[in-house]
Amino acid sequence: MAIKKFAAIALLLISASPLADEPGRYDDGARWAFISDKTSTQVAVVDTFNHTHVDTLTLKAVPTAMEVSDVQDMLIYIDGKTPQVYIYDLVEKTHWTMGVDSIPYSITIAPDGARVAVGLNNKLVMMEPLTKRSLETIAPLAQPYSVNFDTGGYNLYITEQDNGRTLVWRVHDAASKELQLGSGGAVSEVTLSPDARLVMVSDLTKNTVNVWDLFMEQEFANIELADTPWRLMSAPTVNT
Numbered sequence: 001m002a003i004k005k006f007a008a009i010a011l012l013l014i015s016a017s018p019l020a021d022e023p024g025r026y027d028d029g030a031r032w033a034f035i036s037d038k039t040s041t042q043v044a045v046v047d048t049f050n051h052t053h054v055d056t057l058t059l060k061a062v063p064t065a066m067e068v069s070d071v072q073d074m075l076i077y078i079d080g081k082t083p084q085v086y087i088y089d090l091v092e093k094t095h096w097t098m099g100v101d102s103i104p105y106s107i108t109i110a111p112d113g114a115r116v117a118v119g120l121n122n123k124l125v126m127m128e129p130l131t132k133r134s135l136e137t138i139a140p141l142a143q144p145y146s147v148n149f150d151t152g153g154y155n156l157y158i159t160e161q162d163n164g165r166t167l168v169w170r171v172h173d174a175a176s177k178e179l180q181l182g183s184g185g186a187v188s189e190v191t192l193s194p195d196a197r198l199v200m201v202s203d204l205t206k207n208t209v210n211v212w213d214l215f216m217e218q219e220f221a222n223i224e225l226a227d228t229p230w231r232l233m234s235a236p237t238v239n240t
Contacts, residue, residue: 026055026090027073034075036063043075060086060095065106071113072130078104078118085118087129098132100125105143110171111153119147124158136174138167146189150196157199159190164201166190168214182210188229202229 026032026045033046034057041062045055057075064080068090075088084097085104106119115135118125123139124147141158142165148157149171156169164182169175181187185205192199198220199212207228213220 030070032090034066034068036066036077038062057088059088060097067107067109067116069109069113069116069129074113074129076107076109076116076129078107080105085116085127085129096132098127098129098134100134106147108147108149110149110156111151115153115171117147117149117156119145138169138176141167148190148192150192151194152196155196157190157192159187159201161187161189163187164203164210166199179212181212182206183208204228 031047031049033048035044035046037043039062041059043057043059043063043066044053045057046052047054059077061077061079061082063077063086066075066077068075073090075090077086077088079086080103083101083103084099085107086095086097088095100118100120102120104118104120108117108119110116114128114130116127116129118127121143122141123137124141125137126135127133128135138158142160142162144161146159146161149155150157154171156171157166158169159166159181163184164180164187166179166181168177168179179199181190181199181201182203183206185203187204187210188202190199190201197213197215199214201210202208203210207225209223209225209229210219211221211223212218
């Protein structure tokens, strides 16, 4: 009886493993890491819990940018050559594409995992890959520009990096307003505080960090540094 019970448990464990004959289900976003190759269409799947390489996926193109939607279990990527966005379903292991007007150069997934902001030459296109719907278009924009969602996914921040012009675009109703970050010259990508109250950029022409209070809609601080600040990071909020 004990031997039969052990055999049944072993069979259950094997059938649940991504190494089994059945295709693996990579629907636990906290567990799996996806590593792309620079020159091929292959992507390695790494089990971060067990520190093992468990699978190799084959994409439809060599990705130049790749994002994973943990919520909707999709791997989304672009190839820098064709005017389309590639989507790979990590559970069903199926591929499809969504066409856009020009070759995309960036993709940014919203915190809800459903929306994707696709950066084109002079505009940003919102889409829902799972439903295969193209949504709003945000234009005109001047390259290069950075794209950031706040933590809750309520607002999208689009910053033209040659001049600091920043568009704050509200996701649920497409309302927008503009901010001027920096002194009007080149700036870094935007960094948001975890509570989305403060937004920061490096002013690359004056060696300063410009901090804007989004709630008060005014400058919070302008911090002078001895050298050019290239990258800004904010500390995560810790609950005690």
